[in-house]
Amino acid sequence: MIQIEMKSIGIITIHKINNYGSVLQAYALQRVCEELGYRTEIIDYDFPNSFHLNNKYSTTSDAQPNEPQWIKALFAGALVRQHRGIRSFVENYQRLSAEKYHQPGDFTTSPPSYDIYVTGSDQLWSPRHCNGDAAFMLYFAPDNALKISYAASIGSDAIPDELKKVYGKLLSRYGHISVREKSGVAIVRELTGRDAELVLDPTLLLDIGEWDSVAVPERIVKKKYILCYFLNYTFNAFPYVDDLAKDIQRQTGYEIVRVSRPPHKLTLNKTTYRVGASPEEFLALVRDAEIVLTTSFHGTAFAVNYGKPVFSLVQDRDATDSRQISLMQSLGLERQILTIQDKFPMASDAYYDVVKEQTILGKLRLDSKKYLENALKGE
Numbered sequence: 001m002i003q004i005e006m007k008s009i010g011i012i013t014i015h016k017i018n019n020y021g022s023v024l025q026a027y028a029l030q031r032v033c034e035e036l037g038y039r040t041e042i043i044d045y046d047f048p049n050s051f052h053l054n055n056k057y058s059t060t061s062d063a064q065p066n067e068p069q070w071i072k073a074l075f076a077g078a079l080v081r082q083h084r085g086i087r088s089f090v091e092n093y094q095r096l097s098a099e100k101y102h103q104p105g106d107f108t109t110s111p112p113s114y115d116i117y118v119t120g121s122d123q124l125w126s127p128r129h130c131n132g133d134a135a136f137m138l139y140f141a142p143d144n145a146l147k148i149s150y151a152a153s154i155g156s157d158a159i160p161d162e163l164k165k166v167y168g169k170l171l172s173r174y175g176h177i178s179v180r181e182k183s184g185v186a187i188v189r190e191l192t193g194r195d196a197e198l199v200l201d202p203t204l205l206l207d208i209g210e211w212d213s214v215a216v217p218e219r220i221v222k223k224k225y226i227l228c229y230f231l232n233y234t235f236n237a238f239p240y241v242d243d244l245a246k247d248i249q250r251q252t253g254y255e256i257v258r259v260s261r262p263p264h265k266l267t268l269n270k271t272t273y274r275v276g277a278s279p280e281e282f283l284a285l286v287r288d289a290e291i292v293l294t295t296s297f298h299g300t301a302f303a304v305n306y307g308k309p310v311f312s313l314v315q316d317r318d319a320t321d322s323r324q325i326s327l328m329q330s331l332g333l334e335r336q337i338l339t340i341q342d343k344f345p346m347a348s349d350a351y352y353d354v355v356k357e358q359t360i361l362g363k364l365r366l367d368s369k370k371y372l373e374n375a376l377k378g379e
Contacts, residue, residue: 001254008042009033009376010097010112012136013120014047015092018082018132020282021298025121026094028202029150031210033118036272036373043112044096045135047124049103055131078276093214104133105139116376117141119149121180121202125167126155130235132163147173148375151180151199151368154187167191176375181326199368201327204303204361208287215283223274225255227289229299235315237295240340244311245293251347254290291350297323304331307358309350311338324329331360 008245011033015026026042033040064164090096099110117138123129124136159167168191171177176187178197188196226248230241245256249270256271259282274285283302286292292303295313303310304327312324317339319325328334338345 006037006039007115009036009038009044009116009118010114010160011040011118011120012043012045012124012138013122014042014122014124015042015096015339016086017047018079018086019298020086020279021296021301023089023094023279024283024298025084025151025202026192027214028090028206029118029120030095032202032205032369033376036376038116038376040095041097041114042094043101044099045101046103046128049240051104051133052130070084074365081276082278082378085276085281089279103136104135104139107135110142114145116146116148118376119147119152119174121151123155124155125152125184127160127163128156132166134166134170135171137167138173139170141173143173146175146376146378148176148178149174150178150372150375151201152178152184154181154184155181156325157183157187159187159191164191170296175378176371178371178375181323182329183326197371198330200364201298201301203298204305205365205369205372206305206363208306211283211302212287214243214280215287219288220258220281220284221255221288223255224252224290225257225272225288226252226291226293227285228256228258228260229292229294229296229298230260230313231299232256235295237313237315239359240316241293241295241313243339244313244344247344248291248293248347248350252290257285257289259285260296282348291347297327300324300327304328304333304357304361307354309352310336311345311350312336315339330364331357333357 011029013026014022016023030040030042074328097112099112101107119136129138141147161355171188172192177194178199179188180201182198185196185198188194226245228245230237249256257274259274259277277285286302287306292299292308292310294300300310300312305344312328314322314324314337317337325337328337336352
């Protein structure tokens with residue numbers, strides 16, 4: 001009997017930082033590629049490294065302006081707990097390359113060898129976070145090897161002029177390019193003259209049953225609750241988001257559960273702090289929430305994947321580079337978008353037609369998986 005050897009895939013992405021979305025999207029893409037019949041590894045590339053931290057665009061801190069010292073101390077301990085949980089998740093769920101890479105130049109010394117090279121998702125083409133890091137654009141992959149991107153995020157509405165040449169040159173080597181946001185389609189066309197495919201974030205390629213197989217099975221918070229997941233990478237939504245949570249609590253009587261940075265003012269009344277939760281606990285907290293309030297793209301993505309009532313906070317409703325806006329428009333959920341200039345909504349406004357939303361999401365999931373399947377075949 002003739003055995004056909006599986007082709008190998010090497011995925012480069014942001015896969016092990018202290019961020020739920022990053023580690024979960026990396027796992028999801030690896031899982032789907034394996035289900036399609038490929039031997040898949042995530043290339044173990046450190047991010048951020050000195051290349052990213054020392055450039056003029058980088059913004060890696062989640063600290064708030066004028067943040068009290070007690071919050072910094074409390075959150076530092078939570079970051080340690082979160083890091084342990086993420087490290088455990090990476091060890092248990094991600095299949096990493098044996099070779100570790102610490103700088104972009106390391107790939108020249110010892111380039112990884114695969115049949116197919118994949119740039120994964122997250123903001124690895126973002127000039128602000130990654131400064132045109134050529135490793136994320138597969139500079140090390142042989143010219144004759146198949147190179148594709150899946151749901152890469154530029155996270156901006158423009159590439160700085162001084163980076164356009166390197167972006168255009170390297171992206172032109174790809175056999176297939178797909179991006180996560182509508183703004184990315186226009187940028188790729190400007191840089192390469194090619195049309196990029198708009199696809200779902202990898203976390204949305206898995207349905208809730210598949211995510212439940214990863215999440216802790218037991219309910220973590222027994223009472224009904226509002227899940228608050230507020231990040232500060234892109235814009236400062238405080239104190240609006242804290243006041244919004246309190247207002248939704250006033251309307252519903254639900255507990256507040258915070259899974260990210262504490263507010264400026266410590267609140268103990270009907271508030272549970274789960275800062276430092278593991279990725280598996282984070283999934284369970286989204287799954288069992290009554291309402292989700294978030295400034296995070298992946299917080300939004302997991303909320304809509306689970307069909308949860310949600311308000312997704314963005315800096316500017318008209319921004320062309322907003323990751324949440326692009327996702328919510330594709331699902332017909334623009335009404336779930338808030339800005340910090342908006343009046344507080346009624347809690348009932350967080351609800352939407354879940355059957356309709358899940359139907360749209362199901363079709364987009366099938367389309368995105370089909371794109372990936374065909375791209376990996378070079379079709």
